Amino acid sequence: HVTQSDFRIVGGKPYNATDFGYFASLRIQQYNYHFCGAAIVAPYWAVTAAHCSSAMQVGPLEIVVGTQSILEGGQRYNVSKIVIHPKFNITILQNDLALVKTTSPVDFNEKVYPIKMAATEYYIGPGIDLTVFGWGLTSYPNGTAPINFHYIRLRSITNTECTARYAETGVPEIEIYQLCTYNDVNEGSCKGDSGGPLVSQDILMGIVSWGVPCGQGYPDVHTRVAYFRTWIDSIIENDEDSQNYLKKESEVQEAKIEAENPSQ
Numbered sequence: 159h160v161t162q163s164d165f166r167i168v169g170g171k172p173y174n175a176t177d178f179g180y181f182a183s184l185r186i187q188q189y190n191y192h193f194c195g196a197a198i199v200a201p202y203w204a205v206t207a208a209h210c211s212s213a214m215q216v217g218p219l220e221i222v223v224g225t226q227s228i229l230e231g232g233q234r235y236n237v238s239k240i241v242i243h244p245k246f247n248i249t250i251l252q253n254d255l256a257l258v259k260t261t262s263p264v265d266f267n268e269k270v271y272p273i274k275m276a277a278t279e280y281y282i283g284p285g286i287d288l289t290v291f292g293w294g295l296t297s298y299p300n301g302t303a304p305i306n307f308h309y310i311r312l313r314s315i316t317n318t319e320c321t322a323r324y325a326e327t328g329v330p331e332i333e334i335y336q337l338c339t340y341n342d343v344n345e346g347s348c349k350g351d352s353g354g355p356l357v358s359q360d361i362l363m364g365i366v367s368w369g370v371p372c373g374q375g376y377p378d379v380h381t382r383v384a385y386f387r388t389w390i391d392s393i394i395e396n397d398e399d400s401q402n403y404l405k406k407e408s409e410v411q412e413a414k415i416e417a418e419n420p421s422q
Contacts (some may be wrong), residue, residue, distance in 0.1 A: 178291060180273035180362075181307070181355060183222040184258065186213060187236070192228055195292045195354025196221065197362050198272045200394050201263035201403050205275075206353030207365050207381065208246040208256040221260055224270040226306045228293045233270060235260035241393055243386065250330055254367040255381045256353075257393050263403055273355065275362045276384040286314040288339055288358045290366060290378070292351035312339035312356075312378070320377045327370070335385040337364040340377040356380045 182196040182204050194210035204221055213219060218236065225232030238261045245253040264270060276282075291309035320338035321331045332338060339356065356364035364380030383390075394400050 179269055179271040184210060184353065185220050185222055187218045187220045192293055194352045196258055197355035198223060198264055199275055200272055200400060202259050202399050203394050204258045205365060206256050206258055207367055208242045208254045209248055209251060210353045211240045211242055211256055214240060221258060223264060229305055233265060235262060235264060251368050253335065255365060255386050273362045275387055278384055278387045280384045282314055282363060284314055284316045286358055288312050288314060288356050288363060290354060290356045292354040312341050315340050315377060323377055335382050337380045337382040338377040
């Protein structure tokens with residue numbers, strides 16, 4: 159049974175949140191319920207999977223950053239809106255990408271910072287080491303969700319191999335805007351990791367999208383960030399709050415330089 163990746167890490171290890179300061183937890187505010195991961199890419203913005211937006215129907219959402227615990231700590235920011243890719247198809251999870259905007263800018267520090275996104279021309283090939291992480295079941299289906307988030311190292315495979323491995327399931331061919339990873343049985347994403355970042359050398363390569371839960375010998379499928387980089391940039395650059403933030407930051411830097419180099 160192929161399902162959208164309401165996944166969590168299977169076969170992973172615990173990790174320190176400060177090493178992944180861009181990792182964010184999307185939660186239903188009323189219940190402090192984590193339902194998807196996300197990656198901070200700009201002061202007001204995080205990238206996640208479009209199918210995560212269904213939680214908006216439950217109630218107000220928030221983003222939590224700067225903590226490895228699912229129960230406590232971190233900085234909390236209310237979500238003002240989710241921008242879903244216009245060509246998103248929830249039935250077959252095509253173009254499974256969305257941007258989440260916070261009501262106020264995320265305060266960057268040593269524990270919280272944005273991640274660089276793959277450039278439009280940066281299409282990685284097979285055999286590349288990647289990291290995916292999140293909170294959740296350490297085994298499936300009877301595992302328990304750990305308090306601290308886990309990570310796992312995976313390797314990219316070609317879309318051709320990915321399609322072949324899914325041939326018997328009847329799912330559509332893997333498209334250019336998708337990126338597959340595969341290690342072995344009992345290793346991969348699982349329930350709760352949707353929307354979380356897939357990273358190589360501190361660059362955001364993908365967003366967890368879907369697969370066969372969990373670690374059952376099928377590849378995990380991610381949304382390829384490089385393919386959507388232009389769309390992501392256009393949303394952020396045309397946002398008035400982001401423009402005002404950058405203008406203010408520029409003015410602060412100019413004032414600092416002037417203070418350090420007063421005119422004679």
